[in-house]
């Protein structure tokens with residue numbers, strides 16, 4: 001097809017990073033951030049920048065010692081169950097949404113633990129009342145993801161925190177799409193903690209991959225319960241999980257630059273609307289998400305593979321069938337708003353030409 005495929009299947013950013021990030025990457029070695037081993041937990045300036053952003057954008061107070069870096073969040077999501085099991089070998093279960101980013105389940109499997117999907121409702125929100133007491137007692141962690149990938153739902157984080165407190169289960173809240181919250185302001189599970197410092201029993205996980213188009217740089221962080229963060233900092237240091245010093249410097253620069261993140265938000269919002277119209281031409285009514293960079297579109301007749309095939313054949317657009325995110329995704333496709341507007345317009349023009 002003339003112009004090639006428009007690949008909207010993987011949530012990988014396509015836009016350039018902020019000039020402030022490029023300047024930080026190109027800066028000299030005055031602070032020895034290239035030649036010496038970087039701190040595993042993260043430099044003081046990087047952690048301050050992350051805590052400052054959480055305060056400004058999410059309204060939560062996190063002491064810098066209750067926050068540490070990860071090499072992008074995927075490695076943390078995949079590794080967390082093993083480390084939590086080391087800390088508490090009496091528990092063996094990982095709870096995660098039945099419709100979700102596949103790495104939550106993978107983390108349990110990699111650690112030889114028991115993955116247990118929590119059912120989601122028709123609105124794709126967690127149905128925690130379906131978790132039995134015996135399973136909760138075995139749970140090392142409950143994953144929640146809000147805004148959610150793939151369905152774009154916002155969870156009731158206060159209710160999730162309350163359930164976890166009652167059940168005595170640590171919540172790990174993957175908030176990597178927080179900056180891309182459309183239905184109201186960005187929010188964090190850390191707004192709903194217990195003592196100490198309001199962070200007990202909670203962990204929030206964040207990333208610059210989507211907010212700042214830095215998926216290739218690998219900069220993420222986790223923050224919350226001081227005892228859990230302290231433990232993870234210790235084991236991760238011994239295992240050699242370190243964000244390179246220049247990346248720490250560039251990440252701090254990105255966190256201090258809200259302007260590029262605001263512009264990126266608008267770019268995603270505009271693309272989601274254009275993609276919604278494109279799907280309309282296929283008789284698909286996809287709602288705009290409450291958050292995130294995906295349209296979660298119900299396929300005509302519930303056949304997600306047939307819709308994916310038609311989108312490829314008629315528009316040259318590649319999307320992900322919903323089953324890839326769990327059985328609960330059957331009958332949907334996920335469309336990522338990760339191509340420049342001119343590519344989306346090319347796809348729309350192809351459809352219009354065929355229908356003339």
Ligand SMILES: Cc1ncc(COP(=O)(O)O)c(C=O)c1O
Nearest residue numbers: 011072073074101149207209220
């Ligand atoms: C829900 C969710 N969590 C985590 C990640 C991983 O992001 P990264 O490792 O780039 O920080 C992704 C990436 O798509 C995601 O969708």
